[in-house]
Amino acid sequence: MADNFLSKVRHELRYASRTFLLGVRKGVFTKSNVDAMEAVKQGGATVGCKSKEYVVLATLKRAASELSSSQQKIFRADDGIGVAISGLTADGTAAIRALRQDCTSHSFTFQSQVEVCRLAGRIADKWQVVCSQRSGSRPSGVGLLIAGRDMRGCHLYQVCPSGNLYDHVAAAIGARSQASKTYLEKFQVQMDNFSLQDLILLALRALKEATSEPLTKETCTVAVVGVEIPFRVLNEDELSSPLAKLTTDTQ
């Protein structure tokens, strides 16, 4: 069927039935959408916030055992777009793959970066139409925070397994994320004018709310993207100063 035609259908679906949560169990290996939303709530907390110029993503990372490395939770999709996941990591990497393909195919054809809202919209549409309304496929058990910049500024989108798509100034998903959200709400207005360092610190403080353990280089990842700076994950050196400030907070 034509792209065109599909996009029109999807457009209507977006408003008519995108938020349907299917409670029907389709088979032994499938989960309902409600279960998928539950899976997101059990993943390690992930926080995102943005100012006019920058977006920051921060995640908690846990190593499965002392002997293993921790799983990656923040991914680069394109020069100006990064994604943080919470939930089933395997589902997350599959989603990242789709996002990267989308970015690459767009930049091949148009020699420009895809608009962040279009990218987020497409994965949301896919999750709603393909993953939650067809037999034989199950909802993706992962939530995404998509941070990016394009010609129209900085954006932070949240995508739920149900196909819901939200545009945020600050968001938190994953285990105990409500505490982070509550913290972020206090800065809703000031955040707009924050510098990059302030924004990183804010993200870490919000992340701190979601865990009882101290934040260290080993237990968190922070990534930034801005109008002037491409997406990148901060290295350990860059993390040390905001983390040091965080410890002085608690004392």
Add this chain to the structure above:
Amino acid sequence: MIPTRVSHNPIIGPGVVPFGVDPAYDAQYKLNQAPRSHVASHGQGKPFTVEPGPHQRTQYPYVTGTTVLGCKYKDGVMIACDTLCCYGSTKRYKSVERIKKVNSSTIISFTGELSDFHYIVSLLEELDTTDYCEDDGSELAPWEIHSYLCRVMYNRRNKFDPLWNSLVVAGVKHGRTFLGTVGMIGQHYEDSHLAAGFGNHMARPLFREKHTDDMSEEDARKLMEDCLRACLMRDKTMMNKFQIAKVTAGGLEISEPFQVPMNWGYEKFKDPTKHAVGAW
């Protein structure tokens, strides 16, 4: 609703319809055999194939437009061409609008085959419809349209079924003025003034001599008319009915057809064989 053709299929690239998607298109190419070339492992997007029989593609353009000129100026960019499409050398269609609006910031024009240009316009309309349906306020920028057309033209050339056009893309977006061209085998460049078709030989020397990026609209328009006259006097497939389209940050405008003053009363035209011994 009747589904339109998937002309910019993401799997095999823009401008080509994969086998099986559109029965009308398949019938057109009589693809009865299974595709012989590589099919991706996921089984989607069977490629367009060259079938065994002696099928022929377009080898000559039939109804053609000639010269298109484009130049940047202080506030934006303008392109100009006549309104004639010739059947061979017959001046067959005399009121064709050869400049098309693509979206609110982009216009394109063409030389070469008229029907291929119609096809290209239908591709661009699909893109614009997608933008409209998304309803998020964003539209493709002129340089994105240009890049897309490069892919389409090059892709079709690689299928040995080229679209017989040179295209000129012009527009202004995000404070950037864009003027670019794509040829029928995908060759492409941007410049502050350019010409497609015969105008490459007739008009560009004048542009090189007189054009500057910061010239006023009046100056640019006057230069453009001079260049059109230079082409008109020498090109038999051109007629004295022109349109100029301009794009500025404020929007785009395609002018009503107009004429440029011509003069055939030169002394040497009166007795053309006088200085050419042996001519008749």
